Amino acid sequence: MIKENYHPQLIETECQQKWDNDNTYAVREDETKEKFYCLAMFPYPSGSLHVGHIRNYTIGDVIGRYQRLHQKNVLQPMGWDAFGLPAENAAIQHGVSPKNWTNENIAIMREHLKKLGFAYDWDREINTSQSDYYRWEQWLFIKMYEMGLVYRKNAIVNWDPADQTVLANEQVVDGKGWRSGATIEQREITQWFIKITAYAEELITDLDKLDWPDQVKIMQRNWIGRSHGCNVIFDVPNENTSLDVFTTRVDTLLGATYLAISPNHVLAQQAAKHNPDIQTFIKACQTTKVAEADMATMEKKGINSGFTAVHPISKATVPIWIANYVLSDYGSGAVMAVPGHDQRDFDFARKYNLPIKTVIKDKNDSADSQKLPLLLDGILINSGDFDGLDSAEARRVMADYLVKNNHGSPTIHYRLHDWGVSRQRYWGTPIPFIYCQQCGIVPVPEEQLPVVLPDNVNVKDKLLPLSDIDSFYKVDCPRCGKLARRETDTFDTFIESSWYYARFASYDQHKKILDQRVDYWLPVDQYIGGVEHAVLHLLYARFFNKVLRDLGLIHTDEPFKRLLTQGMVLKDGSKMSKSKGNTVSPMALIEEYGADTLRFFSIFTAPPEQSLEWSDSGVEGAYRFLNRVWKFAFDHQQILPYDHKPDWSKTSAPIKKSRCVIYSLLKQASDDLKKLQLNTVASACMKLLNELQTLANGAQKETEQLADYHYLISDGLRILLIILQPITPHISDYLWQNIGYQQHYGNQSWPKIDTKALEQDNIALIVQVNGKLRSKITVPANADNAIIENAAKADEKVKKYLQNKQVVKIIIVPKRLVNIVIRD
């Protein structure tokens, strides 16, 4: 029996305690059951749960619980992406240690998440700031070092002056730090790099295997930026060297009238030695190079280096210019310039009076009528033996020619850069390396792992660098035993989130990073998170997965089979933020309405991928609905569950119709869940309750077939409670247990669609005349076209339109419509 009023706070607490005590959502590998790994991106423990989290985790929970209702072995783990800057800032501001601050936040957020009733296996909880997690990260980094995937390099890096640290390219947005928003400076620093470029090709081709939103795949494809082309070697005989240039248009090679090199190029530096003008120019380039956005609009400038190169085919002498538009970190920092067929080269050549040569003519146009520069493919001219070839063919033929003459080869270039992972921060994973005067760079031996982050730090005004802690950085060299210095940078925190999904499968394994359980669980069947990670986390994790695979630790190519990117939560049309003061407090809402209301609202209001506009009255609407569900169950509990199965062939038409509606809604909800179109699943629940209400009203008026009514009410409520279960598990479980369904049917499982219920004796068709809706008719479901045609023509409303007209043809779409085409 249940009480009359819906008290979400009481029933939710009761349900959650029960789940906790029974460890309902803890899972183990079970080869007899199909597994489903459902993962939502783990949070940074900021200390409070915001509505974006709630949306994200509710979507994940709906998907996970839906799979569970299909008897799958569902893993839904949760953890904490616990390293990061805010902990250090809090330490400075509040005088707490980053560790304590983080752990307190985790404790609070764990309680908050539990109040939402997510079906997590809490046994597997991961905290990335604990050494039993990051020790394996250190281990893995050393393995990658041994594989040749890790190196140290002196490089010009993105320096965030606010956070006082280096950022990866992916973390620089519009020339500003992704977290701090400070304008990024260029600095030269020695730091650790991971060779993600070694996997560029696979990272791009394997995108085809993924069931991910196109938008995300396209963004990754662009980010990796593969271009097919050719390397061409220009000899520089006077300097006894040569220049390697990359071009995608080798067919225009004979049009190359000069070469351009970046101001950072070795040859440029050399040219500057004895030429003060060049020195000034290079210096000017370096100071103007600030934000990338400015660079696009910057004026193209250059200076003659004085060096010349030999054209590999024509053997002509071409000048080498130093130009500010040549990127030093793409290709070799040198390009061949073809002013006749490239806008930028054209502008440059005009400015500095360099020769312009046309080597391609339009297929349809005469050579003299064309406007320069001609950018498209065409037919080769002025290219000696290659004249007459079309561009595509010429690219192949000329590449062959260059290969034969040792002056080039076909090449693929990527825009992707290696990943700089050193951060000059305290609160992160220590990089497990030691610098010894004698032995050089020495990895920390495996038995000495983990390199533990010291937590007895003194909180100072500014920074908490490990380089201040003698006891940390002063170590004996593992090789020679002499005093050496430990690396004091820590890892980019994106490394922790690059492999946590795998660790969830081996969470309690203390002897190795991963064990064979990953073969059962991986890959993640459904991953859920924000689009903002399209080229950061989602690319890094794919890369780590491939490295783990190549180490033989896992056996899947990709970590996340299917991806759902959920939209933002907005209020008054803009993103919720503390600074705008438009935030809502999820915990206060749970106090007032209960978690189920919040969950229902966030599923119902918008499709998962779209942004969701927060609305207080919308939350109340969800609450009203759950109250109605409760009230309906209360009002009918005497007859529930009803155990007389009607003879459907004898039951009345309204009951049959209701039954059809109920099962159609079940079908719709099932189909929509497969498509992850969750908002319409919620609306199906509402429609279902409306239909049950109609049935209940009918039962009051008519007493003839009361048993049939009662059976259908009982069956319909059973279906409703199960469809609701993934969205609002508390109310659903509670009613299931307390109004007798549990005893009668056992545990909930997704209802079978009774296809007979979907069949109707009569069906309604619309009648169109010349494509315009004119009437509706009802015909027997098995009526043939002749009967339908006659019924349509006989309809009073339709007749009006047919008078004095000639029927040209009649189109019948089965179960849908009749369209009568007429003419005067």
Add this chain to the structure above:
RNA sequence: GCCCGGGUGGCGAAAUUGGUAGACGCAAGGGACUUAAAAUCCCUCGGUUCUCACGAACCGUGCCGGUUCGACUCCGGCCCCGGGCACCA
């Protein structure tokens, strides 16, 4: 500039992928219950016009055109909004 998404009532959105546009909900208005309020329940709710009325006609999915018996859906050309990339050779 290039590459992706989107434009549907007052609002959030739906439409079985070419077949009743606006389901479901929110807001609003009206009514019932109540001494009153809240809660709850019932009705109306894209626009214009005609009709005392039952009702009917036309228009309507950013704009213009096309294909089709039939277009929110497909094609061509524009206009806005959001996102990504941007001297990438």
